[in-house]
Amino acid sequence: MALDDRQLTHLQRLEAESIQIMREVVSTASNPVMLYSVGKDSACMLHLAKKAFYPSPPPFPLLHVDTTWKFREMYKLRDKAAADAGMQLLVHHNPEAQEKGINPFDHGSLHTDMWKTDGLKQALSLYGFDAAFGGARRDEEKSRAKERVFSFRSANHRWDPKNQRPELWSQYNARKAKGESIRVFPLSNWTELDIWQYIQLEGIEIVPLYFSAPRPVVERDGLLIMVDDDRFPLREGEEPQMRSIRFRTLGCYPLTGAVESTAATLSEVIQEMLLTTTSERQGRAIDHDSAASMEKKKQEGYF
Amino acid sequence: MTEQTHEYKVDALIAEDIDAYLSKHQHKTMLRFITCGSVDDGKSTLIGRLLYDSKMIFEDQLATLSKESKSIGTQGQDIDFALLVDGLAAEREQGITIDVAYRFFATDKRKFIVADTPGHEQYTRNMVTGASTADLAVILIDARQGVLTQTRRHSYIVNLLGIPNVVLAVNKMDLVGYSQDRFDEIVAEYRAFAKSIGIKEFTAIPISGLKGDNIVDRSTGMDWYYGPTLMAHLEEVPLSDRSAVERPFRMPVQWVNRPNLDFRGFSGTISSGAVRPGDAVRVVPSGKTSTVKSIVTYDGDLDAAVAGQAVTITFNDEIDCSRGSVIAAADAPPEVADQFETTLIWMDEAEMLPGRPYILQLGTQSVTATITEPKYEVNVNTAEHLPSRTLKLNAIGVCNISTDRPLVFEGYEDDRTMGGFILIDRMTNATVAAGLVHFALRRSQNIHWQAVDIDRTAHAAQKGQKARVVWFTGLSGSGKSTIANLVEKKLHSLGRHSFLLDGDNVRHGLNRDLGFTDADRVENIRRVGEVARLMTDAGLIVLTAFISPFRAERQMVRDLMAEGEFVEVFVNTPLDVAESRDVKGLYKKARAGQLKNFTGIDSPYEEPQAPELTVNTAAMTAEDAAEMIVDYLLRD
Numbered sequence: 001m002a003l004d005d006r007q008l009t010h011l012q013r014l015e016a017e018s019i020q021i022m023r024e025v026v027s028t029a030s031n032p033v034m035l036y037s038v039g040k041d042s043a044c045m046l047h048l049a050k051k052a053f054y055p056s057p058p059p060f061p062l063l064h065v066d067t068t069w070k071f072r073e074m075y076k077l078r079d080k081a082a083a084d085a086g087m088q089l090l091v092h093h094n095p096e097a098q099e100k101g102i103n104p105f106d107h108g109s110l111h112t113d114m115w116k117t118d119g120l121k122q123a124l125s126l127y128g129f130d131a132a133f134g135g136a137r138r139d140e141e142k143s144r145a146k147e148r149v150f151s152f153r154s155a156n157h158r159w160d161p162k163n164q165r166p167e168l169w170s171q172y173n174a175r176k177a178k179g180e181s182i183r184v185f186p187l188s189n190w191t192e193l194d195i196w197q198y199i200q201l202e203g204i205e206i207v208p209l210y211f212s213a214p215r216p217v218v219e220r221d222g223l224l225i226m227v228d229d230d231r232f233p234l235r236e237g238e239e240p241q242m243r244s245i246r247f248r249t250l251g252c253y254p255l256t257g258a259v260e261s262t263a264a265t266l267s268e269v270i271q272e273m274l275l276t277t278t279s280e281r282q283g284r285a286i287d288h289d290s291a292a293s294m295e296k297k298k299q300e301g302y303f
Numbered sequence: 304m305t306e307q308t309h310e311y312k313v314d315a316l317i318a319e320d321i322d323a324y325l326s327k328h329q330h331k332t333m334l335r336f337i338t339c340g341s342v343d344d345g346k347s348t349l350i351g352r353l354l355y356d357s358k359m360i361f362e363d364q365l366a367t368l369s370k371e372s373k374s375i376g377t378q379g380q381d382i383d384f385a386l387l388v389d390g391l392a393a394e395r396e397q398g399i400t401i402d403v404a405y406r407f408f409a410t411d412k413r414k415f416i417v418a419d420t421p422g423h424e425q426y427t428r429n430m431v432t433g434a435s436t437a438d439l440a441v442i443l444i445d446a447r448q449g450v451l452t453q454t455r456r457h458s459y460i461v462n463l464l465g466i467p468n469v470v471l472a473v474n475k476m477d478l479v480g481y482s483q484d485r486f487d488e489i490v491a492e493y494r495a496f497a498k499s500i501g502i503k504e505f506t507a508i509p510i511s512g513l514k515g516d517n518i519v520d521r522s523t524g525m526d527w528y529y530g531p532t533l534m535a536h537l538e539e540v541p542l543s544d545r546s547a548v549e550r551p552f553r554m555p556v557q558w559v560n561r562p563n564l565d566f567r568g569f570s571g572t573i574s575s576g577a578v579r580p581g582d583a584v585r586v587v588p589s590g591k592t593s594t595v596k597s598i599v600t601y602d603g604d605l606d607a608a609v610a611g612q613a614v615t616i617t618f619n620d621e622i623d624c625s626r627g628s629v630i631a632a633a634d635a636p637p638e639v640a641d642q643f644e645t646t647l648i649w650m651d652e653a654e655m656l657p658g659r660p661y662i663l664q665l666g667t668q669s670v671t672a673t674i675t676e677p678k679y680e681v682n683v684n685t686a687e688h689l690p691s692r693t694l695k696l697n698a699i700g701v702c703n704i705s706t707d708r709p710l711v712f713e714g715y716e717d718d719r720t721m722g723g724f725i726l727i728d729r730m731t732n733a734t735v736a737a738g739l740v741h742f743a744l745r746r747s748q749n750i751h752w753q754a755v756d757i758d759r760t761a762h763a764a765q766k767g768q769k770a771r772v773v774w775f776t777g778l779s780g781s782g783k784s785t786i787a788n789l790v791e792k793k794l795h796s797l798g799r800h801s802f803l804l805d806g807d808n809v810r811h812g813l814n815r816d817l818g819f820t821d822a823d824r825v826e827n828i829r830r831v832g833e834v835a836r837l838m839t840d841a842g843l844i845v846l847t848a849f850i851s852p853f854r855a856e857r858q859m860v861r862d863l864m865a866e867g868e869f870v871e872v873f874v875n876t877p878l879d880v881a882e883s884r885d886v887k888g889l890y891k892k893a894r895a896g897q898l899k900n901f902t903g904i905d906s907p908y909e910e911p912q913a914p915e916l917t918v919n920t921a922a923m924t925a926e927d928a929a930e931m932i933v934d935y936l937l938r939d
């Protein structure tokens with residue numbers, strides 16, 4: 001094929017864009033980190049980081065802001081993926097949340113606020129990270145759709161959505177005052193379908209929970225919740241049943257709704273995703289609040 | 304005026320043969336477009352409608368939308384489509400768009416990324432952000448209003464940024480009785496304007512975003528219109544890929560890849576052309592040449608790579624190359640220069656100040672730049688050139704720029720990556736302007752430094768001293784001149800060679816053409832800085848006594864001098880103290896409104912953050928202060 005006819009596909013362009021963003025951060029930030037949540041977006045982001053710096057390993061650590069309530073299979077893949085990439089893995093637990101025994105059953109939204117939002121801020125300050133990669137996409141949610149690729153946070157980690165820096169072409173202004181930091185979203189322009197297709201084409205390893213299998217679940221408040229360990233307090237009359245389920249999105253197991261499914265391969269998962277008529281995040285308890293809730297959470301420092 | 308249901312719809316092929324669907328989807332082309340135009344012309348509504356009519360809205364999103372439309376929408380009990388894109392709380396409260404929103408969708412034919420941009424002039428920089436990456440612009444017009452100032456401003460920006468395809472969407476046709484006459488009238492008006500600013504062609508479509516006419520479905524109320532619906536046009540418009548691959552090879556180096564001593568590669572994204580192992584390349588600006596040894600990627604070494612790919616290149620020779628260098632075809636390297644003519648779109652509340660140093664970022668290069676000559680501002684309504692010394696927020700103008708180091712570039716028209724730049728304020732770190740390089744000014748290439756045999760060290764050594772600039776800064780009447788005079792007397796009696804530059808002896812001669820506006824103050828300090836620098840070359844201890852209210856200019860002078868040569872002395876006298884002294888009676892005049900732009904009264908003073916010395920005149924006599932300064936100067 002003549003060079004002039006070489007048209008890059010859409011995914012190849014997205015890949016190149018993400019790589020450019022990552023290299024830019026490494027060249028301009030003094031202490032970058034990659035937030036790694038073990039989901040499919042994190043898996044793609046990590047894969048892109050390996051590509052961006054090859055043959056060097058990605059020159060930053062991975063940070064998992066843990067809540068101690070993730071699925072067991074997520075912890076397994078987390079440790080393996082970090083080791084495979086030759087990267088340091090930092091795991092942060094909010095000591096205050098740990099001490100108070102904050103959990104998703106008794107503490108409602110405090111669980112997310114303390115473990116995730118506060119935990120993230122603590123970890124970033126503790127290690128002095130001045131740039132943090134996150135796997136968020138603009139197609140996920142309306143306030144995300146408004147966010148820049150390089151998104152600034154004040155010294156107390158706040159986002160000011162009404163005063164974002166202009167961002168032209170692929171030219172990123174990474175300058176910041178002391179104490180300020182940037183959240184960088186290399187997957188900004190990817191859609192959910194792009195992510196799945198990329199996982200398929202590149203053979204990226206993801207948590208098996210995305211594929212359907214018989215798993216023990218209870219039905220609670222309209223959600224199918226998997227009973228992943230014996231910390232799960234069963235209510236009167238509740239008895240875990242084996243059902244063929246999978247997850248469209250992964251978080252804390254007691255807060256993540258499963259879908260009944262028989263999709264056991266990537267093609268089937270993608271097919272099922274494309275055939276459903278509800279948006280991806282419906283299975284996540286946190287997003288059922290008002291439309292403006294995500295913006296507020298982000299202003300307060302949630303990723 | 305169209306009828307249909309709006310349940311979320313999926314391609315039949317997905318259920319029949321998912322793998323076939325995916326492979327087809329993977330090879331669809333991608334169109335990035337924006338909606339722009341004046342306030343309330345219906346940009347957000349249109350995008351909402353486009354998504355809705357193409358059945359891209361999930362059931363749960365639709366439920367939320369109709370709930371929210373009733374509670375906070377602008378359409379009573381009906382659906383307010385703008386709520387699908389106006390995602391910020393402040394936007395929903397006010398019913399306007401503040402920042403650009405990106406939405407993603409795909410049809411059988413194409414994938415789309417659409418950026419919905421704000422119409423308010425105040426948020427023009429956010430519109431520019433969305434426009435910078437677009438292949439097509441939908442410019443909306445409210446059929447009742449016709450062409451407005453913001454329509455013109457956005458059209459001007461669309462053309463300036465080189466967006467190749469323009470659609471004129473005459474919206475709210477429902478409110479003008481779907482009148483062909485009104486449509487024709489607006490198209491004619493727009494055509495005249497478009498021509499005057501250089502837009503060669505556009506496609507005009509009459510629509511109603513609110514009612515869904517000619518968006519996805521053909522309108523039943525405008526049988527006089529035979530052209531495509533908006534969606535059909537978006538799906539069919541040919542995409543010129545600006546033939547980046549056909550131009551000579553260039554790759555700006557982002558990062559040097561050194562995993563170990565045996566590997567040294569240069570990582571970057573190819574901005575134009577193609578490269579193969581064995582190709583002869585030149586590293587610009589150093590001019591060193593070598594040949595490509597390998598093109599390294601995670602997926603293995605490549606036999607060729609083209610524009611748009613992110614790769615790592617290794618050379619057959621050890622040559623100097625680092626971030627900011629550009630690797631280029633050896634026989635067709637890009638130009639290098641340090642003076643340019645450019646167009647700037649000013650994007651900051653603080654106006655442009657000629658002479659002030661800004662950081663200029665172009666590709667992976669970052670240099671210090673000053674605007675040497677503002678040539679004119681463009682009146683976006685008439686495309687007329689207005690003489691102007693400065694540019695305010697959202698103004699567009701043509702300026703000459705000079706950089707402290709040579710810059711590798713291409714004209715913006717040929718290459719967005721190597722011809723588009725941003726300017727950054729050094730104090731606030733804000734992105735203050737977007738710039739487009741037109742061409743280099745040749746002048747600079749002929750001015751070479753005269754190599755001198757007696758250099759600055761020789762001059763200073765002969766005088767038995769170290770050259771210095773002692774820079775006094777502080778409010779009017781704070782005591783700068785008094786203390787500087789005392790310091791000079793002491794230095795003189797100690798046999799040191801010095802010279803005092805004072806507001807009064809400079810303003811009457813060298814700077815007699817300058818007043819007291821911010822722009823003139825900047826130029827005043829720039830000239831004083833240059834003079835002070837020449838005097839330090841002569842080996843003198845230079846004392847300067849200027850209010851010099853802005854941090855940026857003091858920093859600029861500091862940067863002109865060698866490390867340790869610049870001594871900033873902050874004469875710290877509170878405003879009320881200086882005002883009560885009022886030695887020259889100036890404060891009284893300023894308070895009476897007879898003196899404009901007086902520092903401390905109606906013009907700001909930015910205190911030094913880390914001066915070498917601070918004199919607190921409330922706690923210290925001028926004599927003691929002078930003593931302290933002389934001690935500091937003679938310490939080593």
Ligand SMILES: Nc1nc2c(ncn2[C@@H]2O[C@H](COP(=O)(O)OP(=O)(O)OP(=O)(O)O)[C@@H](O)[C@H]2O)c(=O)[nH]1
Nearest residue numbers: 342343344345346347348399400422475511512513
């Ligand atoms: N009758 C009628 N009204 C419309 C049409 N399109 C939009 N509107 C109304 O015009 C108003 C402004 O619409 P928006 O979509 O918010 O306008 P915009 O151009 O996005 O505004 P900014 O982003 O703030 O500049 C809303 O009340 C819409 O319902 C149309 O085709 N017909």
Ligand SMILES: [Mg+2]
Nearest residue numbers: 346347399400
């Ligand atoms: Mg709008």
